[in-house]
Amino acid sequence: MGKNNLLRGFTSVVAFLEAVALGLSFAAFDNAAVINNALGVSTSKLVLKDGIQSEADVEKPQYFLSDFAQDVNNPTEAEIAAKNEAVAAFVEQEEEEGAVLLQNSNNALPLAAGSKVTLFGQATVNPYMKGNSGGGSGGTQVTYVDALTDPERAGFQVNQALIDAYKALDEGGLKRSSSARTIGEAPKSVYTDEIQATFQNYSDAAIVILAREGAESNDLYTKDSEGISELALHQDEKDMLALVKQYKDQGVFKKVIVLLNSGHPMEVKELANYGVDAILLIGGPGQSTGFRGVSDLLVGNVSPSGRLVDTYASNSLSAPATVNFGEFTYTNSSDVAKGMTDNAAEGKYYVVQAEGIYVGYKYYETRYEDLILGQGGADANVGIWDSQGGSWNYADEVSYPFGYGLSYTTFTQTMDETVDNGDGTMTVKGTVTNAGSVAGKSVVELYAQTPYGDYEKENNVEKSAVQLVGFTKTDMVEPGQTVDYEITFDKYFLASYDYTNAKGYIMSQGDYYLAVGDNAHDALNNILAKKQATGMYDENGNTVNGDANKVYTWNQAELDTETYKSTEYGEVTNRLDEADLNHWIENGVTYLSRKDWAGTYPQAATQVTATDEMIAKLCDGNYTKAENAPSALNVPVGVDSGIQLADMYGLDYDDPLWETFINQIPLSDLIANTMENGGIGENLSIGSPATSNGDGPDGIAGNAYVNESVAAASWSKDMLAKRGYYMGEDALLAKSAHEVWCPGVDTHRTPFGGRNFEYYSEDSILSYELAAAQTAEMEAKGVSVGPKHFFANDQETWRTGVSTFGNEQGFREIQLRAFEGAFTKGGASSVMTAFNRVGLTWVGHSSDIQDGILRGEWGFQGFVITDAAGVNSYMHSVDALMNGTDMFCYTSGAAGDSRTKEINAAIRETDDGNIVEQLKEINHRIFYTYAHTHLMNGLASAYDIVSVTPWWQPVILGGNIALIVITLGLYALFLVNGKKKTKEVK
Numbered sequence: 001m002g003k004n005n006l007l008r009g010f011t012s013v014v015a016f017l018e019a020v021a022l023g024l025s026f027a028a029f030d031n032a033a034v035i036n037n038a039l040g041v042s043t044s045k046l047v048l049k050d051g052i053q054s055e056a057d058v059e060k061p062q063y064f065l066s067d068f069a070q071d072v073n074n075p076t077e078a079e080i081a082a083k084n085e086a087v088a089a090f091v092e093q094e095e096e097e098g099a100v101l102l103q104n105s106n107n108a109l110p111l112a113a114g115s116k117v118t119l120f121g122q123a124t125v126n127p128y129m130k131g132n133s134g135g136g137s138g139g140t141q142v143t144y145v146d147a148l149t150d151p152e153r154a155g156f157q158v159n160q161a162l163i164d165a166y167k168a169l170d171e172g173g174l175k176r177s178s179s180a181r182t183i184g185e186a187p188k189s190v191y192t193d194e195i196q197a198t199f200q201n202y203s204d205a206a207i208v209i210l211a212r213e214g215a216e217s218n219d220l221y222t223k224d225s226e227g228i229s230e231l232a233l234h235q236d237e238k239d240m241l242a243l244v245k246q247y248k249d250q251g252v253f254k255k256v257i258v259l260l261n262s263g264h265p266m267e268v269k270e271l272a273n274y275g276v277d278a279i280l281l282i283g284g285p286g287q288s289t290g291f292r293g294v295s296d297l298l299v300g301n302v303s304p305s306g307r308l309v310d311t312y313a314s315n316s317l318s319a320p321a322t323v324n325f326g327e328f329t330y331t332n333s334s335d336v337a338k339g340m341t342d343n344a345a346e347g348k349y350y351v352v353q354a355e356g357i358y359v360g361y362k363y364y365e366t367r368y369e370d371l372i373l374g375q376g377g378a379d380a381n382v383g384i385w386d387s388q389g390g391s392w393n394y395a396d397e398v399s400y401p402f403g404y405g406l407s408y409t410t411f412t413q414t415m416d417e418t419v420d421n422g423d424g425t426m427t428v429k430g431t432v433t434n435a436g437s438v439a440g441k442s443v444v445e446l447y448a449q450t451p452y453g454d455y456e457k458e459n460n461v462e463k464s465a466v467q468l469v470g471f472t473k474t475d476m477v478e479p480g481q482t483v484d485y486e487i488t489f490d491k492y493f494l495a496s497y498d499y500t501n502a503k504g505y506i507m508s509q510g511d512y513y514l515a516v517g518d519n520a521h522d523a524l525n526n527i528l529a530k531k532q533a534t535g536m537y538d539e540n541g542n543t544v545n546g547d548a549n550k551v552y553t554w555n556q557a558e559l560d561t562e563t564y565k566s567t568e569y570g571e572v573t574n575r576l577d578e579a580d581l582n583h584w585i586e587n588g589v590t591y592l593s594r595k596d597w598a599g600t601y602p603q604a605a606t607q608v609t610a611t612d613e614m615i616a617k618l619c620d621g622n623y624t625k626a627e628n629a630p631s632a633l634n635v636p637v638g639v640d641s642g643i644q645l646a647d648m649y650g651l652d653y654d655d656p657l658w659e660t661f662i663n664q665i666p667l668s669d670l671i672a673n674t675m676e677n678g679g680i681g682e683n684l685s686i687g688s689p690a691t692s693n694g695d696g697p698d699g700i701a702g703n704a705y706v707n708e709s710v711a712a713a714s715w716s717k718d719m720l721a722k723r724g725y726y727m728g729e730d731a732l733l734a735k736s737a738h739e740v741w742c743p744g745v746d747t748h749r750t751p752f753g754g755r756n757f758e759y760y761s762e763d764s765i766l767s768y769e770l771a772a773a774q775t776a777e778m779e780a781k782g783v784s785v786g787p788k789h790f791f792a793n794d795q796e797t798w799r800t801g802v803s804t805f806g807n808e809q810g811f812r813e814i815q816l817r818a819f820e821g822a823f824t825k826g827g828a829s830s831v832m833t834a835f836n837r838v839g840l841t842w843v844g845h846s847s848d849i850q851d852g853i854l855r856g857e858w859g860f861q862g863f864v865i866t867d868a869a870g871v872n873s874y875m876h877s878v879d880a881l882m883n884g885t886d887m888f889c890y891t892s893g894a895a896g897d898s899r900t901k902e903i904n905a906a907i908r909e910t911d912d913g914n915i916v917e918q919l920k921e922i923n924h925r926i927f928y929t930y931a932h933t934h935l936m937n938g939l940a941s942a943y944d945i946v947s948v949t950p951w952w953q954p955v956i957l958g959g960n961i962a963l964i965v966i967t968l969g970l971y972a973l974f975l976v977n978g979k980k981k982t983k984e985v986k
Contacts, residue, residue, distance in 0.1 A: 017963060035952065043682060043690045043950060046943035058942045063649060064782030064934040066732050073938040075733045083733055087703045087726050088140040088289045095293025097441070097719055098710035100281040101304035101406040102268070102312075108255045108277035110300030110408060111154070115204035118159040118253070119145070120240055122174060122186040123211035125166045128261045129287045130707055131757050132215035134741065136698025139288045144209070147291035154295040159202035165190050176213050181224040183212065185236035191243055199247050205255040206244045207298075208276075210237060212262035214754035219796045220264055222322060222752055231316045231751055232267045241274035248275045259294070263707050263757025269314045269386070269399045280304065284707030284757050286698055300408060303440035305473070306713040307405035307519070309748070309761035311361045314399050315385035316751045320355040320363055320592055323602040325750045327797050328352075330610040339615035342873040346801030347618045352581055352606040353792075353806035356591045357813050359749055360762030361402035361520045362464035366594055368394040368521070369465035372528060372535055380598035392597075394521075395541035402763065403445050403468070403519035403715075404539070409436030409479065413444055415516040418552040420491075427488040428470070428514060428552070434477040442477060443715040444485050444516060446470040447523040450494050451510025455559060457595050459501040461508075462809060466524045468765045469493040469514070473716040493765055495564045499808035503574045505564035507556060514552045526550045567824075569859035574808055575848040579839030581606070581805040584614050591807055608805075617840040618803070621876030623906070630913035637916065638666035644687030646941040648931045653861045658928065661686060662920050670919040671903050673926055674881065676865060677892035679738070680926070687945050691930055693865075694737030697744040697758040700783075701730040701737045708744055712760040717773040724774035728781025731934065738933040739784035741832045741865075741889075745771050745819045746793050754796035764814055768821030775826030782934030787822045788832035789867055790843065790854075791815045801874050803837045811838070820858060829862035829929050832889065835872075842874055850884025863887060863925040871895045877902045878915065886922045 052058065062072050068083040069075035101109070111117070127144040130136050145163065148156045169186055176184035199206075212231060214220050220230040228234070233241075247253050256274070260266055260281040268279060280298075285291050296302050313319060329348050330336050337344035358366065370378035371392065379391045387393040417429040432442045445468065452463040470489035477483055494512065495505040513530060517523025525536045529546025530553060538544050566572055581588035588608065593600045610618075643661045651657060664685050665673075673680050679691040694700040697708045703726070705711065711723055731737035744755065748762040760767040775785045792804045792815050822828040831854065833843045843849055844866050854860045863886040869875050870891065877888070877899040891899060907915050930936075 035950075043948060045946055045948050046689075046938075047946045048943060052942050058940055060938045060940055061649070061936065062938075063936050064732060066729055068729060069733055072732060072934075080733050083729055084139055084703060087730070090722060090726055091286060091288045091290055091703075091705055092292040092296070094706040094711055094714065094719065094723065095282065095285050095290040096296055096302045097714035097716060098283065098306045098706060098712070099294065099297055099304055100306040100308055100404070100713055101408075102260075102279040102281055102400055102404070103276065104278045104406055104408075106277065107408075108257065109280070109298065111205055111255070111257070111298055113299045114155045114157065116157045116202045117205045117207050118162060118199055118202040119148070119207050119209070120162070120244060121209035121211070122166055122169060122184055123209045123261050124163060125170050126175065126184070127209065127291070128176070128211040128213045128263070128284055129290075130284050130698050130704070131213055131263060131755065132218075133696055133755060133758060134216075135694070135696030135700055136704045137287050138699065139703040141287055141704075142289050142291050144291045144294070147295040148298070150292065150295060153292060153301065154299045157202065159198050161198045162195055165195055176211060181221050181230070183230065183234050183237070185234060185240070187236055188239035188243065191240075196243075196247075199252050203252045203254060205257055206248070206253040207257045207259065208241065208244060209259045209261050210266065212264050212266060214264060214752075214757060214796075216755060217796050217799075219326070219754040220752040222317060222326060229267065229316050231264055233270050241271070241276075245275040257298070263709055265310045265312045265316065265751045267314060267316055267399075268312060281306070281308075281713075283710035283713065285710065286706040287704040290706045290710075300438070303408040303438055304405065305407060305441040305443065307403050307443050307445070307715045308400055309402075309709060309712045309763070309766060310751065311364055311398060311402045311762065312400040312404075313364070313751070314397055318383060318385040318397050319360070319750055320383060320602055321353065321359055321750045322752065324352045324354050324605050325752060325795055326351075328605055328608075330608055332609050336610050336615055336618070339612070339619075341619045342621070346872060346874045347803075349798035349801065350608055350803040350805060351795065352589050352608070353749070353804065353810055354589050354591055354602045354606055356593075356807055356810040357462050357464060358592050359747065359814050362467070363592075364394065364398050364401070365520050365524050366463075366465040367392065367597060369524060369528065370594055370597065372533055376594045377596060377598045378594075380601075382598050382601040382603060395537055395539055398521075398539050401519045401521035401539055403517075405443070405519075407436070407440045407442070409434055409438045409440045411435065411440070411442040411477070413442070413516055413550070415550045415552065418514060421488070424491050425488050426491060426514075427486060428516070429484065429486050430516065431482050431484055432474055432477060433482040434479050437479050439476050439478050442474045444472050444474075444487065445519065445523065445715075446487050446489065447515050447517060447520060447527075448494055449513040449515075449524075449527050450496065451508040451512065451556070452594070453508065453510050456496070456508060459498055460591070460593070461496050461498045461500075461506070462591075462593060463496060463508075466515075466520050466527065467493070468520070468763050471715055471766070471769070473714070473718070492564055497809040497812040498561075499574055499577075502561040504561060504572050507560035507563060509556055509559045511553055511555050516550045567857050567859070570856040572857050575852045576808045576811055576838065578617075578841065579805060579811065580807050581608065583839075584611060585609075589805065591810075614840055618874075620841055620845055621874075621879050623876070623879045623882050625910045625912045626914055630917070632907050632911050632913045632916050635913045635916040635920070636663045637670065637920070638685070639663045640685070644941050645683075645927060645931060646687060646936070646939045646943070648927065649936045651931070653928055658924055662924050662927070665920075665923055667907075667916065667919070670916070670923050671900055673923055674887050674919070675891045675896040675899060676887045676889050677896070678890070680887075682945050682947055684945055684947070686927070687941070687943070688927065688930070689935065689939070689945055691738050691935055692736040694731065694740040695742070697742040699730070700727055700740045700742060701734040703730050707757040708760060709757050712766065712770050715766075717769055720770045720773040721777045724777030725781065728778045728783050731783045732781050735934070737783060738930060738935045739786055739830050740778070741786050741788050743771055743774055743785075743787055743822070744789070745787045745822060746789055746791070747815050747818055749794035749814075753794055760818070764817040767818035768825075771819070772821035772825035775822045775828045779827050779829060782932075782937070784829045784862065784929050784933050785822065785826070786830035786832045786865060787819055787828055789834035790831050791819055791834060791849075792838055793834035793836050799835045800872060801835065801837060801842070803840050805839060816853065823854070823858045823860050828860075829932060830865060831860070831862070832865050832867055833885070835867050844875060844880045844885045845883050847883040855884070861925065862929045863922070865889050869895070871898055878906045881922060882915070882918055886925055
């Protein structure tokens with residue numbers, strides 16, 4: 001019986017392995033497009049048409065050219081390697097220009113190359129590079145320690161004993177974890193007497209690295225396992241810093257340098273208690289060569305030139321938006337669950353943006369001006385976190401203002417000339433002088449203040465005391481050198497959205513101010529000086545006078561409600577009334593207003609009881625056939641006209657040939673093309689190869705870049721254009737990523753947003769301009785750019801279906817304007833929408849957003865793709881397609897089958913030709929977009945498209961067959977052996 005038991009056991013093991021293999025095989029085949037993209041495998045090939053004898057007879061077009069490959073259709077390994085080397089050098093520069101020097105007491109930085117240093121912080125061996133989300137891997141990878149010890153850069157001699165101690169903790173499982181609410185810092189027990197004895201040998205500086213990490217699906221906690229903000233200093237960090245200070249006070253460490261290795265603004269005011277000499281924000285250097293840039297900065301091979309893209313508050317909870325950030329359920333959530341036909345878990349959560357436009361510096365700076373001018377009750381004791389004496393104080397509440405950043409040199413700036421160009425733009429000119437002793441780059445920041453008068457107060461049009469309207473960054477300026485600058489901006493940035501009366505953008509009556517400043521607070525103090533105010537102070541509480549010479553002012557005699565009432569594409573008017581909670585519930589929310597800081601500051605989260613009408617709206621899968629809809633049988637599909645995708649390059653969207661072209665596609669393919677899974681499959685009827693879509697903001701095709709928030713901190717449109725250029729080259733030479741889901745353009749509404757690292761900023765204009773610059777260069781390389789996640793996806797907590805309430809001014813000026821530049825200026829030809837609802841309607845169901853704003857106001861002609869749709873119950877297929885959605889992301893296998901059946905049923909059961917017509921228009925948008933990408937390189941009408949089976953599929957099938965044969969063979973042996981044993985027993 002022993003042999004038979006052995007056979008039984010072995011057969012069971014093999015059968016189990018076969019079951020696992022089959023499961024994995026099904027999953028692989030369901031996600032074939034994703035695997036093909038990862039492996040660089042095509043599912044189609046070009047075959048010469050009958051009658052064409054040779055490839056030499058065919059001219060293969062190269063519509064989109066590479067600066068690295070002579071033949072973009074067939075790049076060599078050496079050409080690709082040269083491109084990757086250039087990317088690696090650029091990523092290093094991204095970090096150098098995006099890192100922000102926050103403090104540099106007594107010129108503690110730069111350090112001398114070759115210094116003997118002790119590296120503190122568990123992130124020494126596990127640094128934050130990027131949060132967990134799509135994209136951003138591949139290429140040259142350089143670690144933090146390797147970069148700092150690189151003899152071609154800092155060449156530091158480091159205390160290996162402490163590094164080894166950190167490594168032991170890392171190998172033992174000490175990690176940062178958003179889900180576990182832990183920052184993953186080493187406990188003080190790691191600093192044994194033996195470790196402390198090594199400090200004196202590596203004492204030129206103590207370099208402390210502090211890390212925070214958000215991620216997709218994981219916001220940072222406003223209250224974590226220690227009962228404090230995740231962005232605050234934690235006890236293990238305080239213990240470490242206290243130890244460092246102890247040895248500095250004893251004369252061991254000569255300097256203490258802190259590196260903020262975080263994609264989120266940390267609370268750093270307490271660092272003053274620990275003898276810190278310099279603070280350098282390095283953000284997330286990415287999974288490539290970014291840490292080389294950090295090394296260069298530390299020893300002065302380059303001077304820091306980054307500026308903050310967010311306000312650094314003393315306490316992150318002081319931002320009014322944080323009051324309504326996180327997990328909130330309707331007070332009658334059981335009624336909501338009973339009333340919903342969809343999954344109640346995807347409908348019972350909400351968030352109310354009661355702060356309106358007062359996000360980031362627009363809150364802190366506006367309240368500061370009102371405090372100085374004694375208006376609006378700005379000194380009230382609401383919203384106080386660190387202010388002393390019971391009255392709100394800017395210097396107590398803010399550590400570093402938006403736009404702040406130091407250099408190893410000193411710059412002076414002038415504002416010499418301001419011109420209204422008469423074409424809707426204004427230009428400001430001035431000079432920048434390097435008054436220091438080392439070369440560096442300087443950022444010129446231009447801010448505006450627009451009137452806040454009786455009309456605005458009566459009609460609830462809120463105004464920030466300052467608003468960024470333009471910026472520029474100099475080239476390298478040598479010591480003693482003076483250079484000119486020029487900033488031209490669109491006066492549209494001076495307009496405010498009036499959602500209560502004019503129902504459109506207005507230019508207010510009254511005095512306007514333009515000011516240059518080192519940061520938002522400095523610019524505001526200059527404006528206050530122009531107003532002859534007194535009592536101003538800086539972020540440290542030091543008295544300042546401001547500089548009225550850096551301000552230009554003019555008066556607008558009358559209210560203007562017409563100039564921005566429409567765009568060249570259509571009318572601009574209210575489209576988000578239903579997103580306002582007050583539309584559904586009278587006085588459901590009080591929006592923050594500078595008219596009355598004490599009476600409107602959100603002191604507690606807004607509680608919402610859903611009405612029956614709201615519950616019904618949550619279940620908005622209510623498409624019905626129009627009475628005048630044509631018969632589906634009368635809508636032409638599958639009509640072969642011999643036109644291929646190769647024939648469509650360069651044609652305008654409205655060219656009549658598109659209708660004939662789209663009519664060729666059979667209904668089954670019209671539907672299949674809406675189901676994306678890393679791209680869409682080949683369309684043989686129109687000669688279209690399979691397409692490839694890519695993700696995400698930190699890299700799309702084989703190279704990793706610094707976090708987008710670090711790139712934004714360069715405050716350089718040129719740098720963001722280069723980022724777009726290199727990402728475009730990546731896609732072009734990889735012959736993949738024809739359409740990509742980047743850049744990330746959602747707003748840093750609070751410091752706690754899990755994906756802030758892959759979005760630009762808290763400011764909409766900075767995002768507008770940088771997104772435009774990056775997008776334009778990627779599109780020029782034949783990559784369809786799909787900014788994400790459109791829009792108001794400003795938190796990860798219950799992002800799937802959360803109802804996001806707010807007023808239209810807030811949405812227009814904060815979230816939407818951030819995205820707008822990518823489309824109207826950058827030419828983005830696709831877009832990824834968000835999981836969340838705006839109001840009670842999922843973005844993908846909102847014609848007001850997708851057809852009204854995106855297409856109707858901004859002139860967008862590309863395709864709209866959802867975030868990873870799967871089978872989320874609130875994302876109704878037909879409703880989405882009929883309201884502006886074109887593709888369902890990562891929808892294959894059972895999810896794809898389910899959506900296909902839903903669409904087919906809607907057409908056939910009601911004979912609805914409108915759905916077929918909409919599917920044709922959707923495919924028009926899809927193929928118009930792809931026809932303007934590098935998919936067209938090498939595509940000629942002399943070829944037919946033929947489907948091919950990816951090599952890995954037969955391998956998997958062969959492996960499964962082999963396992964099945966082995967299993968059956970073993971089972972047969974088991975049966976035969978069993979019969980023999982039975983006979984022997986008899």
